[in-house]
Amino acid sequence: MTEFAEIWSYLSQGPLLWLTATLAAYGFGDACFRAAGRNPLANPVLIAVVVLAGLLWLSGTAYPTYFAGAQFVHFLLGPATVALALPLYDSIPQLRRALLPVLAALIVGSLTAALSALAIAHALGVSPEVLASLAAKSATAPVAIGIAERMGGSPTLTAMLVILTGVTGAVVATPVLNALRLKDWRARGFAVGVTSHGIGTARAFQVHPTAGAFAGLGMALNAIATALIAPFALSLFQ
Amino acid sequence: MLHALTALLLCQLAGEAAARSLSLPLPGPVLGLMLMLALLAGFPRFAALMRPVAQGILSHLSLLFVPAGVGVVGHLATLGGQTTALVLAVVGSTVLSIAAGAVTFAAVARLTGSRDD
Numbered sequence: 001m002t003e004f005a006e007i008w009s010y011l012s013q014g015p016l017l018w019l020t021a022t023l024a025a026y027g028f029g030d031a032c033f034r035a036a037g038r039n040p041l042a043n044p045v046l047i048a049v050v051v052l053a054g055l056l057w058l059s060g061t062a063y064p065t066y067f068a069g070a071q072f073v074h075f076l077l078g079p080a081t082v083a084l085a086l087p088l089y090d091s092i093p094q095l096r097r098a099l100l101p102v103l104a105a106l107i108v109g110s111l112t113a114a115l116s117a118l119a120i121a122h123a124l125g126v127s128p129e130v131l132a133s134l135a136a137k138s139a140t141a142p143v144a145i146g147i148a149e150r151m152g153g154s155p156t157l158t159a160m161l162v163i164l165t166g167v168t169g170a171v172v173a174t175p176v177l178n179a180l181r182l183k184d185w186r187a188r189g190f191a192v193g194v195t196s197h198g199i200g201t202a203r204a205f206q207v208h209p210t211a212g213a214f215a216g217l218g219m220a221l222n223a224i225a226t227a228l229i230a231p232f233a234l235s236l237f238q
Numbered sequence: 239m240l241h242a243l244t245a246l247l248l249c250q251l252a253g254e255a256a257a258r259s260l261s262l263p264l265p266g267p268v269l270g271l272m273l274m275l276a277l278l279a280g281f282p283r284f285a286a287l288m289r290p291v292a293q294g295i296l297s298h299l300s301l302l303f304v305p306a307g308v309g310v311v312g313h314l315a316t317l318g319g320q321t322t323a324l325v326l327a328v329v330g331s332t333v334l335s336i337a338a339g340a341v342t343f344a345a346v347a348r349l350t351g352s353r354d355d
Contacts, residue, residue, distance in 0.1 A: 026301045048304045053311040063312050070305035076295065077302050079246045081267035082253070083292040085274035089285060101347040109339025117331035124323035134327060138335065141303040146265030156309030157317075161328055163307060168332040176336055184344045191339030195332055198299050218339075223271065227264045 012061065018069030025051040040170030040203055045163050077142035081223065084140070088220035094213060098186060102217070105187070109194035109218070110225040113138035113165075114233035122237050133157040135234040137165045139226035140197040140219055147230050162197070169196025170203035185210040193218025194225075242291035245284075249274045 011017045029047030036042035056066055067074070095102055114135050121134055132153035136144040141162045148158035173192045182188055189211030192200040197219045205212030253270030256262060262269065278285050314321070347353070 022304055023301070026298075026304055043300075045300045045304055045307055048301075049307040049311065052304070052308045056308070056311075063309055066308060067305060070308070073302055074305040078250045078267040078270070079243075080295045080299055080302055081265075082246050082249045082270040082274050083288075083295045085249075085271045085278055086285065086288055086292040087296070088271075088275055089278040092279070098347065098352045100350045101343045101352055104346040105339045105343035108342040109335050112338040113331055113335035116334045117327045120330050121323055121327035124326060126320050126323045126327070130317070130320055130324070134324065137328065138331075140299070141306075142299075143265065143268055145303070145306060146267055150265060154313065156306045156313050159303045159306035160310040160313075161324065163303065164325070164328045165332055168329050169336060172329075172333055173336055176333055177340055180337060180341060182340050182344050184347060187340045187343035187347065190343050191336045194339050195335040220271075224264075224268060227268045231263060 012059070012065065015069035015072065018061075018066045019072055020069075021052060021055060022048070022070045022073055025055075038202075038206060040167055040199065043163065043167050043199065046167070077145060081140075081142040081146070084220050084223060087216050091213060091217040091220075094186075095217060101187070102190065102221070105190050106194060106218070106221050106225055109191055110138065110222050110229050111233070113195055114226070114230050115236070118233055118237045128238050129153070130157065131237055132234060134161055135230040136226050137161040138195050138197065139223050139230070143223040143226060147227055151231055151234055163199070166196045166199025169200040173200065173203065174207065186214045189214035190218040194222045197222070239291055242288050245277075245288065246270075246274070246291065246295075249277075 025048040026044060028051060029044030032047050033042045033044045052066070056063070117134050117137060118131055121131060126134070129152065132151040133148050135151065136147040136158065139147065141159055144162045145155045145158050149155055169192055173196070177188045185208045189204045189208070192204050192211070193215030201212065201215040201219050204215035249270035250267050252273055253268070254266030256269050257264060257266040278288070317324070
């Protein structure tokens with residue numbers, strides 16, 4: 001038992017243990033997601049977060065100790081944002097053929113996402129500091145976290161709101177769009193990508209390939225649009 | 239792989255430097271994205287170099303927000319009564335923005351004669 005305690009105290013000091021745990025927990029979450037037939041409710045990030053939070057609680061580990069290991073994964077958010085240029089580059093031909101609808105839907109979708117979220121939260125008495133974490137929630141996580149940090153929001157809360165937005169969009173998109181009787185797969189996919197970033201895009205690819213391609217385009221364009229729209233939207237509520 | 243990774247980091251570094259020195263409203267990585275997009279459009283051969291590394295990172299994009307996500311668990315207590323309001327704001331705005339974006343796209347596509355093919 002003392003041996004275990006010694007090994008534990010050694011491993012729990014370095015970054016290796018929690019970096020490994022982060023990858024393993026995500027692998028477990030991803031396996032659950034596949035086993036559930038890629039149901040958007042079985043989100044791998046939510047599963048990984050619950051597993052890791054449980055491990056931290058059971059082992060009495062503080063978040064900064066965990067983050068000393070997990071920061072190597074967190075750091076990749078920046079390079080991943082830059083890498084989004086590649087799918088955007090690949091969709092330039094589709095963008096050319098539908099430039100006006102794409103730009104109009106981008107502006108309307110991105111403004112609606114930020115303004116309606118802030119208006120509802122503000123009306124329900126959410127504090128200004130928390131609103132700063134909410135404004136960018138429709139952008140893909142690395143971008144949303146970057147924007148929220150600049151506006152004085154909390155990166156962790158933003159990450160959670162981004163995931164919640166993604167899962168909600170993936171679940172409600174088909175019923176909402178069917179109720180509106182919209183049959184254009186480009187319109188359906190693009191709106192889901194603008195609103196619900198990568199999680200919505202993954203869902204759109206399951207439904208129809210054209211919807212998936214336009215969802216990817218919507219996600220990449222809204223990464224740029226949100227960086228401009230979120231600070232403006234937030235300024236209206238402060 | 240080494241060159242592609244270096245190119246990603248260089249774009250981000252240039253983006254961060256530009257964002258700080260010119261105090262631009264965009265985060266550094268978003269400026270890096272735009273710089274990378276300009277490079278890809280200018281040099282099509284560059285896309286073949288970037289593809290394996292970019293796809294590798296993007297295929298596990300959601301892994302990258304696990305560390306920040308774990309932090310929110312400690313945050314929940316401080317949110318208190320605001321949790322319900324935030325959930326309502328997220329769900330409401332998600333439904334509204336999907337509907338508004340899709341209706342706008344379909345309407346403008348009809349006006350400009352852009353067809354789904």
